[in-house]
Amino acid sequence: MEQESSFSAQLNNCGIERLRTFQQTGDLSELAEGISTLRQAVNLTPHGHADLPSCLNNLGASFQARYERTGELSDILYAIAVQQKSVDLTPHGHADLPSHLNNLGYSLARRFERIGELSDIADAISAQQKAVDLTPHDHAHLPAWLNNLAMVPTCEIVSPTSESLSSVAINRTGELSDIASSISMLQKALDLTPHGHPYLPMLLNNLGSSFECRYERTNELSDIADAISVQGKGVDLIPDGHAELPTLLNNLGNSFRCRFERTGDLSDIANAISALQRAVDLTPHGHTGLPGRFNNLGTCLARRFQRTGELSDIGDAISAHQKAVDLTPHGHTDLAGLLNNLGTSFQSRYERTGELSAIARKQLISLRTAMPPTLLNSSTSQTHSTSRAISNRNTGDLETCLSHYKAAAISVVGPPQDKLEAATRRARALIKHFPQSPDIITSFETALGQVALIAGLEQTSGLNKAVASSGPSRTTSVLRLTTYEVTTRISHRISRMSSKQLEDAGSSRSQSNVDMPMSEKISLENEARAHLGLARKWEDLLKTARAIPGFESFLKPLSCSSLMRGVPESSIVVINIADRRCDALALLPGLDKPLHIPLPAFSIKKASEYRNVLASQLREHHLRAREEQENLLRDVQFSARGVRPAPIGRDGENAPVCWVLLNLWYEVVKPILDGLGFQHMHQTGGQLPPRLWWCPTGPLSFLPLHAAGIYRGSNRESVSDYVVSSYTPTVTAVTERAKNRLSVDAKASGLFLTSQPNVPGASPIPGTTSEVRAILKRAEESGVRAMKCEGEELTVGACLMRMQDYSSIHLACHGSQNATEPLRSRFLFHRGSLELGRIIQSDLKNADLAFLSACQTSTGEEKLSDEAIHLTAGMLAAGYRRVIGTMWSIGDKPAQEVAISFYDYLLTPLNGARNGGFDGALSAFALDHATRRLRLSLDDSEHSLLTWIPFVHFGC
Structure with missing residues (x-):
């Protein structure tokens, strides 16, 4: 028995050495030998022997490593089975229990990535949290445990088989606070890891990937800058020939691409292509990550083509995307996305050259038949599907595209930004191709709902903080609940949170920079995490308030009918100005819906032109006013009627200011007054004129609607002859x-x-x-x-x-x-x-x-x-x-x-x-x-x- 135990221990050690060799070299034959050897070690170790949990743990780690290389689902299933048995057999308090829990949690997270079962992610977090809790603060493995726990919520930020699996994971968990927790733990892990430690490059890579993942949710440039900084350090520190170097290069390349798409800096896309090309070149054939890396390279080349128009880039992009498709097994969940990108590249070359090859047609058809609706919320695929439908005048394609927009916009899961983009694109496509469709309004309503979420507490700005901190009296006054007890309880909780806890929250992360010491970054991340916790509490309080009958819309945008009930005894005129048209919506007392007054003669271009003319005249006016002020300071006496300088600009009816006011009168104001039935004051018998509130939008906000009129010639009239004007920033x-x-x-x-x-x-x-x-x-x-x-x-x-x-x-x-x-x-x-x-x-x-x-x-x-x-x-x-x-x-x-x-x-x-x-x-x-x-x-x-x-x- 002792001989058997000794032999199994030797086999276990030999298997571990094979695993380490594979991790350094990526040689699959070494890993296969290691798995075989570790199987023998497990089989030869008696049930109940103290070494059995360790042997099972090591065998599970080997299966896990092979899964990450080959993508074989059976490997991760075997890994979880033996690792779970290892944990079950390890006594509580044993020094190896944290390691076994950590490895089990890691494998559960990998299976979540593959299958998407939410119970896996919950079990992974539970196992790895226990590993961290059981590990002493000064233990050498604590940074690794913290790293793995940090990476569970974001589920290995960069996928080997797609451009960004992180977005899938975040869609499923939906918690920005999870990413903040990951960043905080990874920063702590880095702080505990000595310089020169072999695990340091992977820690830096994972921290960078977490920053990138948060950037994709928040669009904070500081996050993507931090991602590039730490990932670049990871690449510099990892030895040449290391099996993980392609992974680090792939992730660094993706971060450069993200920043390019935000800033347009061509050096970023050049750096992205360089890193991704190296990643592809260093990845062995048969590696499960190779299709994803080809796909990422192709995407970056296509992005540069869109910017520069260099045909060689789109040719190389098509080649890379084609290799990604060819290396992906039929029926793989990533295949539709890879086909989409390949089709998009062919589409781009077709739009440039007018040539659509047979292969391109085949791939576009494959894309149409293979891609499930849930994957069609990619803005790239939507954009090109729409352009293809329009160019071919194929209404079937267009209708299908619109249905995908709708599915993406109303999806239960997914980042609000993606849903907003889908809803907006659908509305614009409907306006262009089906301008009478009632779905236009529905699409915009969906988009506005997502705007409210995006502008929520997770991205508290100075404006939100001030509104929140000013909230107590106004929040309490609005919260007129049915009983005094409920009013007191909920309003006080909302007031307390809005006036004290939230007023300084949300701005910490914006202070971060890549050169900041790690201790300060950890402090800022802790503040950001605390703010996210407050955001969740705030949302819970709102749900409590909205559950009370009559308060379902508490702190939500008011419905049109609610707005109309509050209109005073006069008119509020909202003027909407857009690229395609300009309209006025008049809210009148006693009506249940606004009065629509089209303004076909006005446009956003004219509004900008009039503003520029006024700005030019104001500069001259201010110079003259300054001269007047200097004269006044010298005690110059003016005539009884005040200053009468020479007119500025051209004389006559075409003087610039008069021209602007005249056009505003004919194109905007007079049609509105006529539509509302207002009469000239000389027809009202000397009564007080009616009130009218102007609520302009866009560049019209800078134009003096209250002064529009005809000020030259014999037929002079203006707004003040009809109404007394007021303005309002909102209805x-x-x-x-x-x-x-x-x-x-x-x-x-x-x-x-x-x-x-x-x-x-x-x-x-x-x-x-x-x-x-x-x-x-x-x-x-x-x-x-x-x-x-x-x-x-x-x-x-x-x-x-x-x-x-x-x-x-x-x-x-x-x-x-x-x-x-x-x-x-x-x-x-x-x-x-x-x-x-x-x-x-x-x-x-x-x-x-x-x-x-x-x-x-x-x-x-x-x-x-x-x-x-x-x-x-x-x-x-x-x-x-x-x-x-x-x-x-x-x-x-x-x-x-x-x-x-x-x-x-x-x-x-x-x-x-x-x-x-x-x-x-x-x-x-x-x-x-x-x-x-x-x-x-x-x-x-x-x-x-x-x-x-x-x-x-x-x-x-």
Whole structure:
């Protein structure tokens, strides 16, 4: 018996040596001999012998190694069977138990990759977590256990048989937090691994693959930069001839390709092709990873062809894709994807040369018949399927393509970005080929739902943080649940999370860089993981709230019918501008759906042209305004009617500003007014004109719709002859305020004023002090509670306190826009600056009216595609019901005249004394009155138009 045991031990050691030789050289004959030897060792070891678990573990590891080389499913099944037996036979507390658990978990993860059974991934995580928990902190194998546990959720990030199996694994598990956990554990493993350790290159490779996997979900450039950095180090450290070198090169090449597709840098795609070519050249024939590596090489060559048009690249791409297909067994799950890529390469060459070979036709037909719908959510295959259908005028192909788009868009699994792309592509294809299809709306609704997910808490930005941190009062007020107990419990939990835990979450990872010490990266990753945990808790809280009857849509976009119920006694006009058409949707009280008003004469091209014309004229206007300011500072006396400079630009009816306003009138505004049935004011019998809220989108957000009109010639008319205009950044910004009438606390009713005429680093603003003092005197004469602070009297903190104490505020100061971080846009004071984000975070319960007599308050930013983020809209977000701002920098004298006229109108009693109250409800009419008075003091020059146009009203 002892002789037998000794012989089995020798066989076991011999088998292990064969396995190690294979791992170094990749020689399959060595591995086959090792498996045979280890089988004998197991057979000769008596049941119950202490060595049996170790022999079983080693045999399982050998089967596992052969599976990774050949892809034979039976090998991984054998591996799991013997490794499970090894774990079962190893006593609790035995020093080898962590190793046996680790190997079992690794094999279960490999089977999950192949079969997709979710129980395998759960069992793999359980086994490898136990291995880590049972391993002492200073144990030499702990880095390897951590590595394997880290790689379980992402399931070996790079597949040997597809371009990126990681996306399949992530689709199945669906947890971005799993990737963050993997990165954190791998960083810890690296921190514990000494320099020169033979396992270090694989650790670096796996960490890089995890970064790449997260990049594919988040699109953070720092992630793909980190991936390339650590994978490059892994390639540099691994010895030439090592069996794993092709794997490391393949993964590095894929990361370079990912960055190229984001940045377009040709050096990245060149590096990708170089690494992948080496990976292919070093992979032995018959290796299970070879088809995938040929496929990846072909994809990169095709990408470079799309960029450069070099025909040799697409020829080489077709050759590589053809080899990938030829090396893949019929019926393999990857074959459809490989055929897709081959067909796409043939399609690309056909589109370039007009030649479609017989082989190409055959492959395209194979693609059509072989690919299951679930694999057709690849944007590449969809794009080329659509273009093929269109070019051949084959409606059957087109309809099939559209059905695949739909299947991908509504799939239960898969990254939201893929679903968004599929839904958007389907909608665009329908618009182009079936413009009357009702499915267009459905597709866009699906796309919008995915946008909400993508913009969720997993990618918290500064804007989301500010909204979250400002949430308590508004969240609690919205959460009107059926019982006091439920309201208190859930709203407090939501308030606590949004106001404290989430306000600083989500920004940690963006601070990472490739040169940062590992300890700092680990700390940042831990913060990111904590944030993902909070995101899950937040989602659970939302589910709890939405389970209550009547709150199914809590914190979701409102339905059209809900929006229509909140429309005030006037009209809200949303103007949608796109590449193909322009339309207005008018929301009217009493209707259950919007009124559609087509605007066929307008286009996104015209909007951009008009904006450019205005920008050019504004530059000249500001130069002239600066001259006026210098003259004012020298105490130059102007005439009673103010400055009358020579008109800027061309004279006559074709003057640039007049031309823009004229075109806006005929192409946008007049069709809308006619569609709504508004009459000229001289036909209304002297009554107050109706209100109208403009909600423009895209480049139209930067154009003065409220001033559109005819200002030259005998038939002059403009918007102000029909309605009093206001703006709103969103429909709900008006409807919510209309439904929830503000009841200002009598103690807070009043007006706080400040002037900041000489801010360090900014040009002086003469006249602001006299402006504020004149308004204060008028308020006091009307019995309105009012207070002013000037210059250095006011600190930022004191201003925030006054905003709490007074329902209305008048800010006569400079404003500064921050296009990169809109919440850091600010008002400039002598003693610091007040940022928009800080105002939004304040709980302004009694906020009513804000008058921003400042530069750059409603300018917006042309880099933001769909809406203008500016100080005026920001004050609405902070809780003010109505805000006066300007579309561009204004002259000092006109600013003072408008402000004083505005308050004179607002503070004049309509029916007796005001008894100390202050109500901004008539603020839109007050601004209309003030700008009319200013217009009467000016001529009809371009300069004069640019003087009064910028004043705008936002809100109720």
